[in-house]
Amino acid sequence: MTPTGTTEQLKAGLDAPICLTWELTYACNLGCIHCLSSSGRRDRRELSTAEAERVLDELAALKVFYVNIGGGEPTIRSDFWALVQYAVDHGIGVKFSTNGSRIDAAAARRLTAMDYVDVQISIDGADAATNDAVRGVGSFETAGTAMDHLYGAGFEGFKISVVMTRHNIGQLDALEVLAARYRAQLRLTRLRPSGRGADTWSALHPTHDQQVELYRWLRHRPEVLTGDSFFHLSALGEPLPGLNLCGAGRVVCLIDPVGDVYACPFVLHDDFRAGSVRDQGGFTHLWRRSELFTELRRPQSAGACASCGQYDACGGGCMAAKFFTGLPLDGPDPECVKGHGTALLVRSPPRPSPGIDHSRRTAVAFPGRR
Amino acid sequence: MALRPEPFGALAYHYDNRRLNFLRSPDLVRLIETLDRYPSARAAFEACAIADHRWPSFERALEALATSEFLVAQ
Numbered sequence: 001m002t003p004t005g006t007t008e009q010l011k012a013g014l015d016a017p018i019c020l021t022w023e024l025t026y027a028c029n030l031g032c033i034h035c036l037s038s039s040g041r042r043d044r045r046e047l048s049t050a051e052a053e054r055v056l057d058e059l060a061a062l063k064v065f066y067v068n069i070g071g072g073e074p075t076i077r078s079d080f081w082a083l084v085q086y087a088v089d090h091g092i093g094v095k096f097s098t099n100g101s102r103i104d105a106a107a108a109r110r111l112t113a114m115d116y117v118d119v120q121i122s123i124d125g126a127d128a129a130t131n132d133a134v135r136g137v138g139s140f141e142t143a144g145t146a147m148d149h150l151y152g153a154g155f156e157g158f159k160i161s162v163v164m165t166r167h168n169i170g171q172l173d174a175l176e177v178l179a180a181r182y183r184a185q186l187r188l189t190r191l192r193p194s195g196r197g198a199d200t201w202s203a204l205h206p207t208h209d210q211q212v213e214l215y216r217w218l219r220h221r222p223e224v225l226t227g228d229s230f231f232h233l234s235a236l237g238e239p240l241p242g243l244n245l246c247g248a249g250r251v252v253c254l255i256d257p258v259g260d261v262y263a264c265p266f267v268l269h270d271d272f273r274a275g276s277v278r279d280q281g282g283f284t285h286l287w288r289r290s291e292l293f294t295e296l297r298r299p300q301s302a303g304a305c306a307s308c309g310q311y312d313a314c315g316g317g318c319m320a321a322k323f324f325t326g327l328p329l330d331g332p333d334p335e336c337v338k339g340h341g342t343a344l345l346v347r348s349p350p351r352p353s354p355g356i357d358h359s360r361r362t363a364v365a366f367p368g369r370r
Numbered sequence: 371m372a373l374r375p376e377p378f379g380a381l382a383y384h385y386d387n388r389r390l391n392f393l394r395s396p397d398l399v400r401l402i403e404t405l406d407r408y409p410s411a412r413a414a415f416e417a418c419a420i421a422d423h424r425w426p427s428f429e430r431a432l433e434a435l436a437t438s439e440f441l442v443a444q
Contacts, residue, residue, distance in 0.1 A: 006392050009378045016374065018381065018390060063374040065383040065390075091372070093385055116385050 010243060013250045013297040016062035016287060021254040021265040024052075024080065025072040026358035030099050032124075032135045034163060034204060037256070037268055038195040039072040040360035046257040049079040051278070055255065056087050058283050066093030066116070068265075072257065072358075075102040081110075088116050097122055097161060099139060100146025108149035120159040120187065121146055126174035130167050134204070151182045159225065161187045169210040172217050176224075188218070190229035192266045193324040193334070198354050201325070211337055212236060232317035232333045235310035246319050248272075249296035253287065256356075261286045263296055266320035269355035303330025310338060317341075326351040371440050373399065382440055389438045397424075398431055405432075405441070 027042035028035075047055070059067065067087060074080055075098055087094050093116040100121050103111075111119055121143050125131035128140035150158050160179050162168065168175070179186040193201035206214065215233040218224060218240055228242040243251070249263035259277040262268055274290035277283045287293060305311045316322075317333020325334040325341075326349035332340035373393070374381045380399040382391040393399050401418045408414040411432055415425055435441045 006394065009376075009392075009394075014381070015376055063372065065372060065374070065381075065385070066388075093388075118388075 007243065007245055010245060010247070010251050011297065011299070013293065016059075016064050016284075017253050018247075018251045019066060019068060020059065020064055020252065021068045021070060022055075023070050023072060023254065023256050024074040024083070025077050025257045027076045028071060028073040028099075029076070029101055030073070030136050030139055031360055032196070033200045034124075034134060034165075034191060034195075034197040035359075036192060036195040036197060036266055037070075037072065038354070038357040038359050041358045042072075042076075043258055043358060047259050047277075049082065051259065052079070052083055053086055055259070055277050055283060056083070056090055056092060058277075059087075059092055060090035062284060062287075064092060066095060069094055069096035071097075073099055073101065075107075084114075084117060088114065094118070095120060095159075098146070099135070100143040103146035103149055105149050105152065108146075108153035108155060111150070112153040112155040118157075118159065119150065119155065120161045121150075121184075122161045122163075124163050124165065125168045126171035126178055130171065133167065134163075134165065147182050147184065150184075156183050158182070158184050159187045160184045161189065163189055163191050164206055164214060165191055165204040166206050166210055167204070169206050169214055172214070176221075185223075185225060187225035187227065188214075188229070189227050190318070190321075192318070192320050194266045194320055195268065195354070195357075196359065198324050198351065205335060208337070208339070208342075211335060215240070215337075232314045232321075232335060233337060235314040235337050239313060244313070245315050246317075248319055249274075249293040253293075255283070261290075263292055264320050266318075267323055267355075269323070269352065271323070271352070301330045303328060305330075305332055305340070308332075308338060308340065324351060324354075325349070373403070375399070382435070384438065384440055387439055389440070391435060391438060391440055393431070398428060401428065402432075402435075402441075 023037055025042055025046055026039045028039040031040055074096055084094050095118040097120040111117055123131050123140060123143045124134040131140040162175055176186055191205050211233060215236045222241050230240055231244040234240055234244050254262045254265040255277060256268060261274045261277060261283060263272045274286045274292040302311050305316045317336060319329055321334050322329050325345060327334055327344055334341040334345055372383050379393040379395050382393055397420060401414055405414050408417060420428060432441060
């Protein structure tokens with residue numbers, strides 16, 4: 001557990017983010033029904049190679065230790081490898097998320113030879129049926145082939161990243177076995193009602209009993225990575241490992257493909273956009289001086305959660321989850337384990353507009369609001 | 371390992387095991403930056419003019435850093 005003093009320091013913000021998510025492109029060959037960034041089509045305003053390198057120069061000057069690169073499918077960018085190399089050459093570690101479609105044997109060998117580069121293969125189930133229902137037909141096989149290549153190249157400890165849904169929580173043990181078979185590390189993250197997930201969240205998010213099951217499973221496996229996703233579960237008892245706080249604008253943020261900077265990797269919405277790396281002062285100014293980030297670092301009101309004895313454990317949960325389900329930000333998380341969120345959700349509060357959308361118009365056949 | 375100055379001291383990051391550590395005092399940061407010049411931690415404490423009563427807490431901090439492989443015995 002993190003000492004309280006550290007938590008307070010983190011809440012007040014750092015001079016630079018600890019970990020920064022950078023979505024390199026909105027282009028994607030898949031159309032996952034829970035995509036946080038509603039990706040599919042490239043945006044013609046996306047940062048050029050030179051602009052991306054300037055951002056990396058800034059991050060190097062800020063001593064950002066590593067970036068989480070995602071998308072879209074980041075490897076689709078023709079300068080993907082050059083940018084990864086540029087980052088590493090400037091002392092910035094890279095962890096990138098991919099659906100695996102471009103990780104062939106040569107790419108796997110190349111990755112294995114690079115220091116400070118980590119790969120995260122996304123699957124959302126331990127078998128093709130469960131995974132493909134969310135990520136599209138054939139995507140499990142594609143990911144499996146990529147993992148075979150990484151394993152074959154001797155890349156030990158790559159990450160297998162799984163978004164937890166009500167259809168795969170029952171597969172936790174199977175996922176653990178799968179990761180062990182590849183000598184990979186399992187990483188579980190929380191489903192957010194962001195992007196296309198706004199439309200699919202109510203059908204996919206874990207039930208209360210499943211949340212309890214997940215909490216117990218994770219408590220026995222401190223080695224399983226979670227990206228601090230599940231701090232709302234800490235209200236069930238002993239806290240899970242990690243910082244256990246909402247890091248938005250305090251320790252994390254997101255740069256989107258067109259250079260817009262958002263406080264939270266899960267809220268690509270105007271309300272949480274601080275500005276653009278193309279603005280005067282660049283990323284550094286936004287991180288240190290923008291109104292939005294300054295506001296997020298002020299002490300937050302517990303609001304409706306003030307009377308709950310668990311507030312110190314869960315901090316009211318995830319801002320993104322509240323925002324996109326239409327719940328007040330100073331109240332309970334929609335998946336509050338004490339049931340306070342469910343009580344509010346049954347009233348169907350009006351939800352915000354979904355935010356930016358680059359979905360391909362044909363690929364995603366999930367009934368939605370758009 | 372990389373050190374990044376912060377208002378409270380510094381953040382230390384280990385690129386290999388990807389662990390993050392909080393160095394919660396500017397004196398501790400100064401000490402760690404110069405540690406490898408001295409034969410022992412205590413010699414470094416003296417050279418950095420760390421007050422005697424703070425030694426136990428600094429020793430604990432160094433032990434924690436060694437446990438998470440931030441510091442390696444030479």
